[in-house]
Amino acid sequence: MTSLATNQDLDPRLLRDAFGTFPSGVVALAAEIDGRPIGLAASSFTSVSLDPPLVSVSLATSSKTWPDLRRSSHIGVTVLADHHAEVCRALAGPVDHRFDELDFTTTPEGAITLDEGLASFDCTIYREVEAGDHVVVLLELHAVHQAEDNAHPLVFHRSGFGTLRTLA
Numbered sequence: 001m002t003s004l005a006t007n008q009d010l011d012p013r014l015l016r017d018a019f020g021t022f023p024s025g026v027v028a029l030a031a032e033i034d035g036r037p038i039g040l041a042a043s044s045f046t047s048v049s050l051d052p053p054l055v056s057v058s059l060a061t062s063s064k065t066w067p068d069l070r071r072s073s074h075i076g077v078t079v080l081a082d083h084h085a086e087v088c089r090a091l092a093g094p095v096d097h098r099f100d101e102l103d104f105t106t107t108p109e110g111a112i113t114l115d116e117g118l119a120s121f122d123c124t125i126y127r128e129v130e131a132g133d134h135v136v137v138l139l140e141l142h143a144v145h146q147a148e149d150n151a152h153p154l155v156f157h158r159s160g161f162g163t164l165r166t167l168a
């Protein structure tokens with residue numbers, strides 16, 4: 001193990017690689033806007049607070065979807081299952097085709113959740129915090145649903161997808 005150098009040039013590629021060593025799940029963030037489903041995949045999802053119930057995602061300020069998504073009064077968050085690798089790629093792909101192959105449910109308030117997620121949440125925006133080239137979005141939860149089966153999560157690690165099946 002090499003020691004940490006000071007005054008190191010923290011270029012984005014170096015940082016992305018180092019951040020990528022930290023494994024995470026992936027969620028779909030989605031809502032209906034102007035009669036169309038819109039959304040994106042996010043691996044920055046984190047549970048934050050039980051009282052009030054809060055979660056967070058960190059979204060790039062370059063996101064073209066977030067300015068639209070944030071217009072919805074409610075936003076759906078779905079924890080992706082390990083069979084969702086293609087779904088995840090689609091949700092990060094061309095905007096007009098992200099929901100082409102997806103089964104999803106829309107609430108009367110416009111929150112969209114995927115039908116086969118491990119868990120899903122109905123959220124409103126609690127706070128947005130500017131954070132460099134990202135905005136940390138705190139979402140307040142209004143409803144939660146957890147799948148009854150023992151499906152496993154999709155895991156994102158070092159820019160690739162894996163599963164936790166070996167832990168079963």
Ligand SMILES: Cc1cc2nc3c(=O)[nH]c(=O)nc-3n(C[C@H](O)[C@H](O)[C@H](O)COP(=O)(O)O)c2cc1C
Nearest residue numbers: 040041042043044058059060063064065091092156
């Ligand atoms: C596995 C995975 C995780 C991602 N996580 C995030 C994330 O946490 N934050 C983010 O801003 N974009 C994330 N993205 C990228 C978005 O899904 C999307 O591609 C990006 O926001 C560009 O699309 P947009 O301009 O429509 O927002 C992720 C993509 C993938 C494939």
